[in-house]
Amino acid sequence: MTVVSIIIPVRNGQQWINNCLKSIADQSILNSETDIEIVAYNDGSIDETENLLKQWQCYFKERRIELILTGSTTSRGVGAAKNGAVSMSKGEFLCFQDIDDVMHPDRIQLQLLAAQSNHNAIVGCNICRVPEDSTPRLVRWANNLTDEQLKLQIYTANGPTLLMPTWFCHRSVFEKVGSFDESGKGTPEDLIFFYSHLDLGGDLIKVNKKLLIYTYHEGAATFSVKREMIWQIQLERLQKLVLPNWKTFTIWNAGKAGRRLVRALDQEHSKKVVAFCDVDEKKIGTTVELYCPVKKSVLISLPVINFSDAKPPLLICVKLDMTNGIFEQNLKSMNLSEGLDYILFN
Template identity: 65%
Template sequence: MADISVIIPIHNGEKWIDNCMKSIASQSVLNTKKRLEIAVYNDGSTDKTQELLEKWEDYFKSRGVGFVLARGKTSKGVGAAKNGAVKISSGKFLCFQDIDDIMHPHRIYLQWKAAKSNHNALIGSKISRLPINSTPRYSHWANSLTNAQLKTQIYTSNGPTLLMPTWFCHRSVYDKVGGFVETGHGTPEDLIFFYKHLDAGGDLHRVDEELLVYVYHEGAATFSVKRELIWKIQLDRIQQCVLPHWDHFTVWNAGKAGRRLVRSLSPNNLNKVVAFCDVDKNKIGHNVELYCPIERRVIIKLPVIHFTDAKPPLLICIKLDLSNGEFEKNLESLNLSEGNDYVLFS
């Protein structure tokens, strides 16, 4: 049995394999007594992926490093591939690695140190991007979240506050969740796993060092995920986990995003909305009537007030870091507590 299994799903990844495997071969944990294993599931690749994996299998085994490899005839998606790799692995701890990313030399060792004292935690890390500055807002957000925000900013369009390519955990975390959903391409399997982990009482922790080079390219699996599905999953969860605790709330953003949210609320939660708030002088002081074309009636009429007049709790439908800091300054001026007085849904 291995101490740590590196879990790698792969589909047509021939161009990335060598760099990824070289970074694993350079891990400092290999200089310790910890037994490392690499578990790869080839998800129906049609290029030279299998041939290259078999070469690396020979290389690692010659160094006394475990390497297990399974292959599917057809591609069933990332969730199924991750589950397939975990199934053939034996490690007490799981280190998830995408084939197109590159580990820093101390990644596995430092995350193992964090995970060994917290078997209930999903462990992440900071990242660097390649090409450099390819997604500056996303990288800044992920790397600058506080420990508290790891659990509060879980409803933004960025997805999980711990980026999936950096995940590391005790095997019991995976078992408790029950693995990744296997509904095929376009499914945000990482977000669904993340929410299930939190719902099961799971903890979150980030090693505050850049331990992974997160490679940005057009063929990345993340681009196959349906944004509409992410939005729906997040809306469903916020209605199940946040809004039941609020008797009333104000929606910050009287524009398109805020109106879309209000239209999509359940009847019970719709009745809790008391106003929109905004900074736009052209909207403040007016009423917004939301019309339902199916029912052919106005479902709600709400006043638009200045954000300084809004009483918490607030459901904020504004993306971060898009207004040269103006929104963030406005929010900070209210001296509110994130997670209690307001929740970001963007």
């Protein structure tokens, strides 16, 4: 008998518990040869979370489904809550579920099939966003990534190409990485785990069906994550694994984002930058001088060229889906290969 453990970190989740757990109770796989257990980690909630979870524990017990309740009296953070729930679970497969999200009835069935085919993969899925128009660019990006792009577009502001609330995997995936980072509020524990998984040779699979309703609200844990920390983690990995393979490169974006990146590069890799490229006619043909405030001198001086004259490889610091398709058309016109000729760092 295959056992799937549903891992749920909860902090002050009274508003979401009923919808979330009802969606688990409605899973189509409950009538099959697969058993599920639910492990909820109460991360120091001060609302009615504990009482509601105990009510659902009785509900599931009547249906011969185990809901294991664990937790801490004070908040330890999302990473610690996930680790705590996993440590209390016994399933061969792990299904990560945020308390403010809702599963499609076929989520576990379809993701389990994908995970059974590859025990070395994190399995994600497409999403529906509620409210529908809250983050349209994120939804379009996440739902339209190709299989190849799952491993290529890993340096964007969106974080992991498989959104954390959709993760499903064989237990060995978690055990190989070891655990989620427990630094607490503000730390992108999902991105750190995601990179570790890839660095250990892990695979990525996406079920191209909308199997999760991903809820947007101001209290979501994702809003506590510091964008600056994500950027620094991505930059560190880029300089460790990508830039050492490039003898020279051009940065697409002579504006604020491109200049910031050059200033942040270590000395070894900043010397490899040969130019900025751009589409802004006011910038093309000029020279950008970046100053070092500590030495009070020019750090680097770079020409700005038309994007069409740029030679690969390119490090692209332009956000996707922001120019009504113009940037994407320009990039496509160059007939470059993503991952080989260019990397998106935005």
